[in-house]
Amino acid sequence: MKTYIDVIAHMEQYAIDNQVPIIDSESLTFLIQTLKQHEVTSILEIGSAIGYSAIQMAVQLDATVVSVERDIERFEQAQQNVAAAKLTNRVHLHLHDALEWDFEADYAEKQFDALFIDAAKGKNLQMFEKFAPYAKKVIITDNVLYHGLVETTERIRNRRTRQMINKIRQYNEWILNHPEYDSHLERVGDGLIITVRKGETHV
Ligand SMILES: C[S@@+](CC[C@H](N)C(=O)[O-])C[C@H]1O[C@@H](n2cnc3c(N)ncnc32)[C@H](O)[C@@H]1O
Structure with missing residues (x-):
């Protein structure tokens, strides 16, 4: 039997x-630690x-x-893995x-303790705007330093990469200076931004 x-x-x-x-x-270690600190038991990823x-x-x-x-291929792999880990009652996957x-339509009125944004890096801002209203305690965005490229002053030659890096920079600046949220950057792994609503006690 698989464990x-x-x-x-x-x-x-x-x-x-x-x-x-x-x-x-x-x-991952940092993510789990942070979510524990905020006493998170429900997550939207x-x-x-x-x-x-x-x-x-x-x-x-x-x-x-x-x-x-x-x-779809990753989604199907995820379904198999969740089933193998016997977690289908607690991990709900959507394609x-x-x-x-x-x-x-799927989660009317639902609130989660935490939001974890880990998708297309150039879309962090849109993801945040769409899903942050459903997170009560903390929002974590991964890969905000993108292999160090976000903070480099060197010119990035590849145009698509350059555009994506610029979008990550825009998101970082936007969220780190947002009037309604307190955010800080953690230089762990590929960089994470931890965000809480201003005035929340869950910091
Ligand atoms: C960095 S991986 C996620 C890794 C995963 N969270 C983990 O740590 O095990 C990013 C995933 O986001 C998916 N993705 C990118 N843009 C997306 C979008 N707009 N909607 C849904 N998924 C998206 C990609 O297909 C990719 O599989």
């Missing part, structure tokens, strides 16, 4: 073999990939996780482009 450890090991190997970007171990972070959060926090993925998802 959670076996499923995690299988996913880590699958991610390497198939070049699936999953959260690195340093960021944008960007499931193969379900690795969703499964880790569900197990390590004894939490329920709702996660959305737009790539949609998050920005086109009729979220209210």
